Every structure is written in structure tokens, then in C-alpha cells.
Amino acid sequence: MKILMLWLTWVAVILSTSMASAATVERTFMVQNKTITRLCHKQIIVAVNGLFPGPKLEVNEGDSVIVHVFNDSPYNLTIHWHGVFQLFSAWADGPEYITQCSIRPGHNYTYKFNVTQQEGTLWWHAHASVIRATVHGAIIIHPRSGQFPFPKPYKEVPIILGDWYDGNVEEIVKKELETGDKIPSDAFTINGLPGDLFNCSKNQTFKLKVKQGKTYLFRMVNAALNNNLFFKIANHKFTVVAMDAAYTDHYISDILVIAAGQSADILFTADQPKGLYYMAASPYIVGEPEPLIDKTTTRGLVVYEGYKKSTIKHKPLMPILPFHDNTPIAHKFFSSITSLVGAPYWVPVPLDVDEHLYITISIGLQPCPINATCTGPLKQKFSANMNNESFLLPIGKGFSIMEAYFYNVSGLYTTDFPYYPPKTFDFTNPKIFLDANVTFAPKSTKVMKFKFNSTVEIVFQNTAILNAQSHPMHLHGLNVHVLAQGFGIFDSTKDKLKYNLVNPLIRNTVPVPVGGWVAIRFQANNPGVWFMHCHVDDHNLWGLVTAFIIENGPTPSTSLGPPPADLPKC
Numbered sequence: 001m002k003i004l005m006l007w008l009t010w011v012a013v014i015l016s017t018s019m020a021s022a023a024t025v026e027r028t029f030m031v032q033n034k035t036i037t038r039l040c041h042k043q044i045i046v047a048v049n050g051l052f053p054g055p056k057l058e059v060n061e062g063d064s065v066i067v068h069v070f071n072d073s074p075y076n077l078t079i080h081w082h083g084v085f086q087l088f089s090a091w092a093d094g095p096e097y098i099t100q101c102s103i104r105p106g107h108n109y110t111y112k113f114n115v116t117q118q119e120g121t122l123w124w125h126a127h128a129s130v131i132r133a134t135v136h137g138a139i140i141i142h143p144r145s146g147q148f149p150f151p152k153p154y155k156e157v158p159i160i161l162g163d164w165y166d167g168n169v170e171e172i173v174k175k176e177l178e179t180g181d182k183i184p185s186d187a188f189t190i191n192g193l194p195g196d197l198f199n200c201s202k203n204q205t206f207k208l209k210v211k212q213g214k215t216y217l218f219r220m221v222n223a224a225l226n227n228n229l230f231f232k233i234a235n236h237k238f239t240v241v242a243m244d245a246a247y248t249d250h251y252i253s254d255i256l257v258i259a260a261g262q263s264a265d266i267l268f269t270a271d272q273p274k275g276l277y278y279m280a281a282s283p284y285i286v287g288e289p290e291p292l293i294d295k296t297t298t299r300g301l302v303v304y305e306g307y308k309k310s311t312i313k314h315k316p317l318m319p320i321l322p323f324h325d326n327t328p329i330a331h332k333f334f335s336s337i338t339s340l341v342g343a344p345y346w347v348p349v350p351l352d353v354d355e356h357l358y359i360t361i362s363i364g365l366q367p368c369p370i371n372a373t374c375t376g377p378l379k380q381k382f383s384a385n386m387n388n389e390s391f392l393l394p395i396g397k398g399f400s401i402m403e404a405y406f407y408n409v410s411g412l413y414t415t416d417f418p419y420y421p422p423k424t425f426d427f428t429n430p431k432i433f434l435d436a437n438v439t440f441a442p443k444s445t446k447v448m449k450f451k452f453n454s455t456v457e458i459v460f461q462n463t464a465i466l467n468a469q470s471h472p473m474h475l476h477g478l479n480v481h482v483l484a485q486g487f488g489i490f491d492s493t494k495d496k497l498k499y500n501l502v503n504p505l506i507r508n509t510v511p512v513p514v515g516g517w518v519a520i521r522f523q524a525n526n527p528g529v530w531f532m533h534c535h536v537d538d539h540n541l542w543g544l545v546t547a548f549i550i551e552n553g554p555t556p557s558t559s560l561g562p563p564p565a566d567l568p569k570c
């Protein structure tokens with residue numbers, strides 16, 4: 001049966017690549033154990049079709065996608081299509097307990113959705129526990145016309161950055177949640193390979209052959225579980241042309257700052273003397289105590305064709321990466337890029353705002369259970385919250401939130417997520433670090449409901465409780481306009497004047513500046529239940545999560561249909 005499915009998939013791929021008009025791209029994802037060697041020893045990971053990183057999903061804008069997911073792994077899992085709008089197909093979005101229950105071991109589910117109104121690089125990943133550490137891959141959306149809003153590159157190269165835990169990542173995170181502590185990653189990877197700065201990894205270095213004078217489109221993804229990253233290539237600059245599959249004004253830079261969950265399209269021209277150049281990535285982390293930071297560097301090699309070892313003696317050149325807490329470099333990158341007005345699927349900023357939210361983002365603590373031993377700060381457990389609400393997934397309630405919403409089942413969630421933080425204080429003052437009366441937030445399952453097509457503005461305000469940190473906030477189902485950002489406490493009179501209402505960046509994952517704020521706006525025109533969370537998985541698991549319910553529009557064509565018959569049951 002499975003062999004037949006694979007064969008059918010292969011036929012579908014051939015059909016889809018030979019047709020110019022909208023096609024159906026049908027794939028099978030066999031999710032299974034895989035034994036691989038990293039950092040000197042063998043380890044069992046979970047992988048799709050035996051590949052790590054997983055297979056790339058390549059489509060033309062407008063295509064229909066069908067992915068049969070067979071879970072032959074020992075863990076519950078779901079797959080999320082990160083950044084894909086899922087217009088009127090929220091049942092295929094994937095986050096466990098939000099839009100579906102997990103696909104249990106031995107079970108299968110078929111994701112069906114159309115990829116419309118977006119082009120560029122996105123990615124797919126598991127969205128249950130931390131299976132996504134090794135279950136992820138690129139989504140490449142080609143323009144239907146074949147035309148990019150920039151000269152056609154010579155070749156396209158997916159470059160997936162990741163982090164690596166030296167052990168069974170499910171077990172490591174289970175321990176983390178039991179002790180309430182944090183365990184840093186042990187390595188970073190480029191296309192799954194740590195590179196030659198790590199022990200036993202000389203032959204696990206990503207190598208890219210390039211032709212001098214040619215321009216390559218690097219399709220960049222940060223798939224790391226817990227880390228924002230800096231990425232550089234020795235002696236080369238590149239041009240950013242899209243982020244999160246939305247075209248940008250061309251931005252020339254010698255560095256890419258890519259937060260957890262983000263993707264970017266960059267043009268790289270091999271315009272240097274023939275030779276060897278390292279590409280390298282290391283973390284951008286602020287606010288964590290030293291032992292909780294993975295300060296390692298991954299690197300891969302750019303090899304110019306025709307370069308002769310005998311004639312050039314020098315070792316490969318290594319780029320100089322910023323120190324891990326270099327916020328000025330990160331802020332310059334995040335705040336300088338604008339969207340490409342008039343590019344395919346560009347949308348103007350909606351000007352009439354219906355809903356205003358001001359959401360504080362804090363790391364905090366939760367009490368250590370009686371008789372347990374916790375090793376987090378003050379011997380308590382780490383926790384995280386928005387507006388002083390720390391989210392609990394509705395585990396063991398029989399349904400996902402979207403099923404409960406659709407079938408009017410009560411008792412899973414409430415719709416009273418607060419518009420404002422309950423207390424106003426000196427949010428970003430470092431002295432509030434560990435002030436006991438703001439450090440503990442209650443656990444709840446509070447979501448927010450929006451009328452169809454309403455315009456929502458959110459100011460995310462980072463606080464210094466426990467530590468100010470950079471949080472990449474990801475919204476499912478929609479892109480947002482990033483109007484402005486800054487440091488300190490948001491001042492609505494002064495800071496609204498800084499809003500870019502003309503050509504702000506459009507993205508699905510927005511980093512909140514460390515000890516600062518960011519203002520975003522979106523039109524709630526896609527009915528469903530959309531997860532909204534920090535893409536640093538530790539923070540996500542500690543509760544830095546909520547969901548937005550977007551109600552149906554007035555007509556069947558603006559409403560979400562019933563769930564597919566094979567939607568997994570809890």
C-alpha cells in the first residue's frame with residue numbers, strides 16, 4: 001500500500017512539473033526513526049522519508065498540495081506549513097491541540113491546502129512537542145509566471161540553519177520541563193551538518209560549489225528550536241529580496257539576522273577571486289545567563305569552481321560574526337528593510353483600525369510542585385506569559401480548540417485574553433528582575449476572538465521581568481505589517497508618529513526588540529483558529545502562546561468548511 005502511494009506520488013510529481021497551469025502536488029511523508037551520527041556518536045532521530053533536513057516541498061503559486069503523512073515514529077506529531085496562508089483551509093494548519101489532535105504512532109492524516117497569493121521561501125515543520133528539531137524542510141513557492149521581481153538567478157540553493165541537541169531531544173526537553181530549568185543546544189547546523197569546528201565533524205561540513213560571476217538565490221530558513229541566528233559569508237555581501245515569502249526592497253548586507261522561525265530569500269553573487277570562503281552562523285541571544293547560551297559556530301564552505309589548491313596557499317577565509325548579544329546589529333537589520341510596493345501579492349497597510357491590543361511579553365516563574373525538585377531560578381520553574389496569562393494547551397479534553405469552536409464544545413478555552421496587561425509598571429526597568437509580585441503569572445487557556453475582516457493592531461511590549469529577551473512572535477494563517485519598533489516602553493503619542501504606513505515589511509514572524517516594543521497590523525480575513533506564539537520553543541512550552549479566533553464572514557465562500565473526515569481524533 002505504502003509503496004503504491006509512493007509510486008502515485010512520483011507520477012503526480014512528473015505530471016505537476018510538466019504542466020504550466022495550476023497543478024496538484026501530491027507527496028507522501030513517511031515519518032520514521034533514523035539513525036545518524038553527529039558530534040562523535042550515533043543517535044536515533046525522527047525524520048521524514050529518511051532525510052534530515054526533510055524533503056523540500058516545491059510548488060508554483062496557485063498549486064494545490066496534498067501531503068499524506070504516515071506517523072511511523074514513536075511520538076505523537078502533526079505537520080505545520082509555516083507561513084502558508086491556509087486560506088479557508090485552517091484544518092490543514094497543523095499545530096497540535098489548536099487546529100487538530102495529534103497523529104498518533106501508526107496513524108496517518110492527509111493535509112490538503114492551496115498555496116495562493118504568496119511567493120518565495122517558507123518551510124514546514126512538526127508542530128507537536130519538539131519533534132520539529134529534526135522534522136522540517138523548505139517550502140519553495142515559485143512564481144506561476146516564472147518571473148521574479150529581480151533578474152533570474154543562475155541556481156537556487158536551500159540553506160536550512162538549525163540547532164542540535166546532543167541526545168534524544170524529546171527526552172532532553174522532557175527533563176527541562178520536569179526540572180523547570182533550561183538546557184542549551186550543543187551545536188548549530190547548516191543543512192543538517194555542524195561543520196568542521198566541531199569534534200568528529202570534518203566530513204560533516206556543508207559544501208557549495210559556485211561558478212565565479214554567477215548569482216545564486218539562497219533560500220534561507222532558520223529551523224533552530226531555540227535560537228535566533230547571525231549568518232555571514234567571508235568577503236561577500238548579498239542582497240535580501242524577500243522575507244517570509246513577501247518581496248522586499250533590495251537590501252544589501254554582509255550579514256543576515258534570522259530569528260527562529262523566519263525565512264529569507266537572498267541573492268549571492270560569486271564575485272570574489274576564485275578560492276574557498278566559509279559561510280557561518282552563530283546565535284543572537286541576549287539576557288540569558290552564560291551557562292544557558294550555546295556559543296558555538298557552525299560553518300560550511302563555498303568552493304569556487306576552477307580554484308586550484310596548488311596555486312593559492314591560503315586557508316579558507318572565515319567571516320567575523322558579531323558577539324552573541326550584539327543587539328545594535330540585529331536591530332539595524334530588523335528595522336531597515338521595507339516591503340516592495342506593487343510586487344506580486346503586496347498588500348497596503350489597512351488604515352482603519354478596529355481592535356487595539358497592547359501585549360506584554362515576559363519570562364517568569366511558576367511554583368515548583370510540592371515534593372518536586374526544581375532547578376530553575378529561585379528553585380522554581382521557568383514560565384512565560386503574555387499580558388500575565390501563561391497558556392495551557394487543552395490536553396486530554398477530547399478536541400482541539402478549533403474543533404471545540406466549530407462544534408460549540410465548552411470547557412476547552414475562554415475568549416477573554418486581555419487587551420492590556422493587568423498592571424502597568426516600569427516594564428523595561430532591569431530592576432524589576434525577579435520582583436516576586438510580577439514574576440508569577442496564572443496558567444489559563446485564554447484566546448481572543450475577532451470579527452471577520454476586522455483590522456487589528458498589536459503593540460508587543462517586552463518586559464525585563466527575569467530578563468529582557470528577543471522573542472520572535474509568529475502568527476499562523478496571516479501575514480502582518482511591521483509598522484515600527486523601538487526600545488523602552490511604547491509611547492502611543494510619540495511612537496505612533498514613527499509608523500511606516502507606506503512600505504512596511506510584511507512577515508509572519510516578528511522579533512520583539514530586547515527590552516523594547518514592535519507595532520504590527522493585520523486584516524483578520526481568514527476564518528479559523530490561529531496559533532500566535534513565540535518561535536523559541538522553550539518559551540512556547542513555558543506558555544508564551546495564545547490563539548486568535550477569526551469568525552466566519554457573511555457568505556459560504558468567506559466561511560471555514562467542516563473538518564476533513566480523517567482529521568485525527570484525540
Ligand SMILES: *[C@@H]1O[C@H](CO)[C@@H](O)[C@H](O)[C@H]1NC(C)=O
Pocket residue numbers: 033044072074168
Ligand atoms: C525509535 O526510536 C526510539 C528511541 O528514540 C525507540 O524507543 C523506538 O523503539 C524506535 N522505534 C522503532 C520502530 O524502531
Ligand SMILES: *[C@@H]1O[C@H](CO)[C@@H](O)[C@H](O)[C@H]1NC(C)=O
Pocket residue numbers: 001002107108109566
Ligand atoms: C490511514 O488511516 C486510515 C484511518 O484514518 C486507515 O483507514 C487507513 O488504512 C490508513 N492508511 C494506511 C495506508 O495505512
Ligand SMILES: *[C@@H]1O[C@H](CO)[C@@H](O)[C@H](O)[C@H]1NC(C)=O
Pocket residue numbers: 064087088089112113114
Ligand atoms: C483549492 O482550490 C480549488 C480550486 O479553486 C478548490 O476547488 C479547492 O476546494 C481548494 N482546496 C482547498 C483545500 O482549499
Ligand SMILES: *[C@@H]1O[C@H](CO)[C@@H](O)[C@H](O)[C@H]1NC(C)=O
Pocket residue numbers: 197198199
Ligand atoms: C572536542 O573534544 C575535546 C576533547 O574531548 C573537548 O575538550 C572539546 O570541548 C570538544 N569540542 C567541542 C566543540 O565539542
Ligand SMILES: *[C@@H]1O[C@H](CO)[C@@H](O)[C@H](O)[C@H]1NC(C)=O
Pocket residue numbers: 200201203
Ligand atoms: C566521517 O568521519 C568519521 C570518522 O571521524 C567516519 O567514521 C565516517 O565514516 C565518515 N563519514 C563519511 C560519510 O565519510
Ligand SMILES: *[C@@H]1O[C@H](CO)[C@@H](O)[C@H](O)[C@H]1NC(C)=O
Pocket residue numbers: 370371
Ligand atoms: C509529599 O511527600 C510527603 C512525604 O513523602 C507525602 O506525605 C505527601 O503526601 C507528598 N505530597 C504530595 C502533594 O505529593
Ligand SMILES: *[C@@H]1O[C@H](CO)[C@@H](O)[C@H](O)[C@H]1NC(C)=O
Pocket residue numbers: 406407408
Ligand atoms: C454553534 O453555535 C452557533 C451559534 O449559536 C450556531 O450558529 C452553529 O450552528 C453551532 N454549530 C454547531 C456545529 O452546532
Ligand SMILES: *[C@@H]1O[C@H](CO)[C@@H](O)[C@H](O)[C@H]1NC(C)=O
Pocket residue numbers: 425426432435437438
Ligand atoms: C511589588 O510590591 C511592593 C510591595 O507591595 C511594591 O512596593 C512594589 O512597587 C511592587 N512592584 C511592582 C513592580 O509592582
Ligand SMILES: *[C@@H]1O[C@H](CO)[C@@H](O)[C@H](O)[C@H]1NC(C)=O
Pocket residue numbers: 388421422423437438439440441442
Ligand atoms: C499576574 O497575576 C497574578 C495573579 O493574579 C498577580 O499576583 C500578579 O501580580 C500579576 N502580575 C502582573 C505583572 O500583572
Ligand SMILES: *[C@@H]1O[C@H](CO)[C@@H](O)[C@H](O)[C@H]1NC(C)=O
Pocket residue numbers: 350453525553558
Ligand atoms: C475587507 O475589508 C476591506 C476594507 O478594509 C475591503 O476592501 C474588503 O473587500 C473586505 N473583504 C471582504 C472579503 O469582505
Ligand SMILES: *[C@@H]1O[C@H](CO)[C@@H](O)[C@H](O)[C@H]1NC(C)=O
Pocket residue numbers: 076101102104569570
Ligand atoms: C498522543 O495523542 C493522543 C491523542 O490526542 C493522546 O491521547 C495521548 O495522550 C498523546 N500522547 C502523548 C505522549 O502526548
Ligand SMILES: [Cu+2]
Pocket residue numbers: 470471472534535536539540544
Ligand atoms: Cu520567546
